Amino acid sequence: MSLFSAIAIKNGIMPTMITWVPILHFYQPPTQDPRITREVSTQNYVPFLEFLMNHPQIEITINFTGSLLEQLIESGDKIVIDLLKELINRKQIEFVSSPMYHPLLPLVSIETMRRQIGKSSQLIQHTFNVEPIPVLLPPELAITPEMIEHCKGLFTGIIIDESSVTTDWNYVTAPKHSCIFNENTKILPSARGITEILRSYPTIIDPEKFISLLINSSQNAQPIISVNDVELFGHHYDERLNLLETVFNDNRVSILKLSDALPTINCTTEQIKITPSSWSSSHTSEPFSLWANPNNDLQVQYHEFENYVRTLIEKTNLSEMSSQLYEYIAKQFDQGISSCHTYWLSNWPWWHPEIAEKGVQKLISAVRAIPSNDEDKPEAERMFSTLIHDLWVYHWNGNQYPRYKEYDEYRNAFLSKLPDLS
Incomplete structure (x- = not known):
């Protein structure tokens, strides 16, 4: 019996199955060296999309940024675009909305935010003849309450990092609420523990332990939403795509597109404070310190x-x-x-x-x-x-x-807190 199963049974929860909504982020900066974009495309984007083609039962939500799409079009890379078109025709993928060139939204004007979101949506619609679903994935999951207010009316949902609604997130428990209803807008916390494990776990992840973690992490049997860079699955870690394949084929885990999962999620109307946050919020008091550190x-x-x-x-x-x-x-x-x-x-x-x-x-x-x-x-x-x-x-x-040395010390301490999934 795994540690996670033991915890669940002790709490009176028998492991059964879980709905997972993984959202995968495809992005390259607008000033990226074209050679690097081609390399990542060959090593990661094409194999991942071909993986989806070979598994027609898998349906998934992706964030394909306008910045990357523009580069592929300008370089004449039709392989990725043609694969995406076929997956769209099969209804295996859908796009969430995001700004064109990946700005940190809390730091830009409303006009800039709207211009970039509009340009990205137009490019996706022109290229694939489909519109992104009306859910915003902010770059770096960086948000402030003021930014969310500006987005109301533009989107029916906004994805945020779990650290925005709780300081008590951990690696073995998913967010208490998968959806927070905020004046006609659904606020959707991404499970920080799941994303950190997939992003940072230093060795091969055992699929059975990861599946047990998914199943037993849910506090209320609600779907678990998580956001990760697609490059984790084949570019940064060779074996992570194999992990996904095993998880996706396990009948204890139901994989849904976000648009299909949303009707099944019970949105709480509880008044929950939303604080400025990003995917890096946990290790610093400055939620945007990786991009706008006042001491840098x-x-x-x-x-x-x-x-x-x-x-x-x-x-x-x-x-x-x-x-x-x-x-x-x-x-x-x-x-x-x-x-x-x-x-x-x-x-x-x-x-x-x-x-x-x-x-x-x-x-x-x-x-x-x-x-x-x-x-x-x-x-x-x-x-x-x-x-x-x-x-x-x-x-x-x-x-x-x-700074390299300081970071190494921080990372060693961080990795020591991860659960054993080897």
Whole structure:
């Protein structure tokens, strides 16, 4: 008998079966090297989609970001797109909604959020002749109560991280509520324990132990929603796709698309406080510290520059430019505020000055294309050159290495808390 079965039986719960709603996130940053996108496509996207093709009984929800779809179209990669089209025709997959270029929504304007969500939905509809379901998956699961208020009326559901509604999440218990009814909007917590295990477990996961964890983690027999990067299943971990296949074929686990699961979920009307959160909220008091840490000078500079560029764009008289020019400026700005550019400045442990520099280049390109406000552009150029200088000085001085060591210590402590699933 597994540890999880023993816990369940002790609590008077006999393990039977569970409904799991895994949502898989397909994404590459808008400034990604095309060679890397092709590599991930070959190693991960194609094998995963072919896996679905070979298992027609599996129906699943995915978040296919506009940023990645645009790259595949521009590179002429028809294999992934054709597989997606066939899976859509079979009704095996559905898309949730998300912004085009993966910005951290609590840090952008309402106009930017709506523009990017609209562009992503239009691209999906144009490419696949299908609309995303009206459920929002915020990039990095980053939300604030204010952001949720702005989204009401646009979506019937919003997926959040479990840490937004409880500080007591753990690895062997799913969220108490799979759905929280908030003024006609369904707030859908993603099970933090499940996502952390799939994302971080350092060795091969035993399928039987994972299935027992799924079954016994439910507190009220409600479906369990979880969000993970699809790259975990074949790119980062070779064996994780085999794990999914075993779980998907086990008759104790019912896999549903989100749209099929929602009617079966009992939404609580209990007043539950929603706090700012993201998928990284647990190890820091700052829920967005991987992207906007007030103690990270480079991230602070990046966001100051981003805000300055946005102000210049907002000051511009749109009647002075063609729609084509405006689209170019908006695209450069939107690509420049992708969360990845500041994520790779976090140095926790991720550090990649080239990716951050590409984002800064996008922002200054937007400024240089503005046909007016020339008096404000020297300050933009100063902020641009200072940020580029400072991030490379940080790099060449080796400032990233002490943070690597700090992170290794944190990660070892974190891994020691995971349940034994080997």
